[in-house]
Amino acid sequence: MREFIEFRISESDASEHLGEVGWRMGDDGLVRCVRLPMEDERVRLIGELNSEFHRAGGSFFRGWDITRHYTPEEIQSAEIFELSLRSVFEPCGEMCGTKYDESSACPHCGAGARQSTDLRLEPETIPRRNMHRTIAGEIIMSSRLVQAFQAHGITGASFLAVRDTSGRVLENWHQLVVTSAPVDIVPPTQAGNGPFDLDTNGEYRCPQGHVLGLNRISELWLKKDSHDGSDLARTRQLFGARMGVLHPHPEYLISPRLFRLLRELKVGRLIAEVAHWG
Ligand SMILES: [Zn+2]
Numbered sequence: 001m002r003e004f005i006e007f008r009i010s011e012s013d014a015s016e017h018l019g020e021v022g023w024r025m026g027d028d029g030l031v032r033c034v035r036l037p038m039e040d041e042r043v044r045l046i047g048e049l050n051s052e053f054h055r056a057g058g059s060f061f062r063g064w065d066i067t068r069h070y071t072p073e074e075i076q077s078a079e080i081f082e083l084s085l086r087s088v089f090e091p092c093g094e095m096c097g098t099k100y101d102e103s104s105a106c107p108h109c110g111a112g113a114r115q116s117t118d119l120r121l122e123p124e125t126i127p128r129r130n131m132h133r134t135i136a137g138e139i140i141m142s143s144r145l146v147q148a149f150q151a152h153g154i155t156g157a158s159f160l161a162v163r164d165t166s167g168r169v170l171e172n173w174h175q176l177v178v179t180s181a182p183v184d185i186v187p188p189t190q191a192g193n194g195p196f197d198l199d200t201n202g203e204y205r206c207p208q209g210h211v212l213g214l215n216r217i218s219e220l221w222l223k224k225d226s227h228d229g230s231d232l233a234r235t236r237q238l239f240g241a242r243m244g245v246l247h248p249h250p251e252y253l254i255s256p257r258l259f260r261l262l263r264e265l266k267v268g269r270l271i272a273e274v275a276h277w278g
Contacts, residue, residue: 001070001219001274003038005195007046008063017049017060018042031062038066047196064195068219068273078274080227081259082220083252085133087269089125092134094245096120096165109206110242119175120163126173130267137240137249139176145267146174152261156180156230180230183222183253185237186278190218204241211238211248220251221278231258 011024014032021042022034036043050060070078094100097120105113119138126132126140133139141149146159159174191205191213192198199205204214216239227233231254238248254262259272 001068001074004035004067004069005038005043006033006035006065006067007061008033009046009061013060018046050196066195066217067271070274074274078256078259079277080222080275081254081256081272082275083254083259083262084271084273085131085139085269086271087127087130087132088135089127089132090135091122091125092136092245093119093121093138094136096122098138100247105242106206106208106210108208109204109211109238109248111206111210111238111248113242113247118161118163120165120167121170121173123164123170123173131176131270136245137247139252140173141176143172143174145265148261148265152257154231154258154261156228156232178232178234178250178252180233181226181228182236182250183233184226185212185235185251186221186223188218188278189216189221191215191239192217209237211241213239214241215239216251219273220275222253222275224277227253231255
């Protein structure tokens, strides 16, 4: 596995402290994108600069993203994968009239709010084909993909109607609901506010254990006994926070069989990482 980290840094700070590395983004070129292997010594330097900037009330980088790349052998021998949907759109359900029942939500982290109506969305804002998620984490799948799941006997998934804001059913879309037993996340999985901040004060960690932190920083380790063998599952523990329309979200897990099916169907903008039994 090779791990890379990408930072977004203001061009003036990047040229002053890092010299020539990465590339300028956008038309105005005011933001530098710097992508480095995690073990690169400049990653450590960026972490130190960020601590320095922090002490002065700022931050050295504005955004970050970690990506992991696997060898064919690592993919071949994996027993479970974590699936991320990079196709994200808005407005989300709550902005289109979907109701959530917050009465059973955790007072600390907001986990446990239940969607109490069918998902409502604005059809013209939904990207084309396949599988997408809203900014609030609601996942929708095209009818073609639902049919493929059913034809291949994919377990752990069920599908609900999606409606437009007037209540009319959208024939081509379904909401994906995970029905399998939740899978426990175990150490050494790391969560935190960012790549150099593991939230040691527990600002975003739920004292009741629902939310592990704002972001997942490391690969995912899972308790094998808690997995019921379904092709699709989700983690019991969540990441993120209840902020505006956003809810803490689980990580989604797929079997090698479902991984291969999604690849055969050429479902775009999916990123799968190898997950491990801990
Ligand atoms: Zn909680």
